[in-house]
Amino acid sequence: MPETTYPVRDHFSRVIENRTCPGVFIVNSTMEVIWADRRAWELCRAIAHGRTAKGSGRHLPQVVQALCEQAMQLLKEDRKSTLDSPLIRKIIDGTGGSLLVCGFGLPFNKDPQQSQLLILIERIGRRGLAAAQQAKEIFKLTQREVEVVQQLLKGWSNKKIAYDLKLKEQTVKEHIQRIMAKTKSESRTGILARVLLL
Numbered sequence: 001m002p003e004t005t006y007p008v009r010d011h012f013s014r015v016i017e018n019r020t021c022p023g024v025f026i027v028n029s030t031m032e033v034i035w036a037d038r039r040a041w042e043l044c045r046a047i048a049h050g051r052t053a054k055g056s057g058r059h060l061p062q063v064v065q066a067l068c069e070q071a072m073q074l075l076k077e078d079r080k081s082t083l084d085s086p087l088i089r090k091i092i093d094g095t096g097g098s099l100l101v102c103g104f105g106l107p108f109n110k111d112p113q114q115s116q117l118l119i120l121i122e123r124i125g126r127r128g129l130a131a132a133q134q135a136k137e138i139f140k141l142t143q144r145e146v147e148v149v150q151q152l153l154k155g156w157s158n159k160k161i162a163y164d165l166k167l168k169e170q171t172v173k174e175h176i177q178r179i180m181a182k183t184k185s186e187s188r189t190g191i192l193a194r195v196l197l198l
Contacts, residue, residue, distance in 0.1 A: 021039055022039070022040075022120040022121055022122035023037060023039035023040030023042065023043040023044070023120070023121040023122065024037050024039070024040055024119070025040050025060075025117075025118070025120075025121070026116055026117070026118055027116060027119060028114075028115075028116050029072055029076075029113050029116070031065060031068055031069060033060065034116070043094070043099055043121045043122070044064065044121070045095075046094035046095040046096055046099065046123075047061040047064060047094040047099060047121075063090075063092055064092075064101060064119070067101055067119075068119060071087040071088045071103035071105065071117050071119075074087045075105035075107060075115050075117065076115065086102040086103055086104050086197075087104060087117075088102065089102050089103075089189070089193040091124065091155075091192055091193075093155070094123075096123070097124070098123070098124050098153075099121055099123055099124065100121070100122055100124050100192070100193070100197075101119065101120070102119070102197070103117050104117065104118040104119075104120075105117060106118055122196075124192070124196055131195050132149045132150045132153065132195065133146065134195075135149060135194075135195045139179075139183050139194075140182060141179065141182060144175060145175055145178060145179050145182075147165055148161060148172060148175045148176060148179065149179060149191065149195060151165070152176075152188055152192060153192060153196075158172045158173055176188065176191070183195070
């Protein structure tokens with residue numbers, strides 16, 4: 001009997017193989033880490049480069065601390081926050097490649113001071129190729145647009161992308177504009193966040 005192939009299952013298998021687990025933090029309204037897994041601390045060391053925020057217990061890198069403070073302020077302003085979409089998303093340079101930091105609000109409506117944040121940190125370099133290919137299918141990107149997304153995932157400038165792909169810089173800008181329209185993003189970082197959060 002011939003073997004049956006399942007393209008959808010194969011697609012998801014490829015995505016899963018290329019995805020790594022994020023690090024997870026839970027932070028309270030005073031920016032104290034109340035829970036974190038080992039992966040989160042490993043990724044924080046990749047971000048910190050010796051610069052941590054002062055506080056009790058283990059210390060968050062300053063850039064992550066600043067993002068947490070920004071997310072908590074947004075959460076206090078809008079208590080209807082859900083886990084459907086992050087309050088913050090930022091790509092940060094770290095040792096060994098870029099990392100995506102997302103902050104989700106865990107509101108406590110009776111007392112906003114009791115609200116918490118769920119912070120996810122994950123490497124984006126390893127799964128960039130798989131994410132770009134997945135974006136091709138979901139957002140109907142052309143092969144050239146996928147190549148541009150792959151270069152964006154490396155953190156390259158328009159000039160460097162143009163040089164690598166043997167295009168004019170203006171052509172790269174036009175590709176990025178079309179990608180932004182297809183992904184309903186407003187910036188290069190928005191493109192990356194949409195692609196990496198698939």
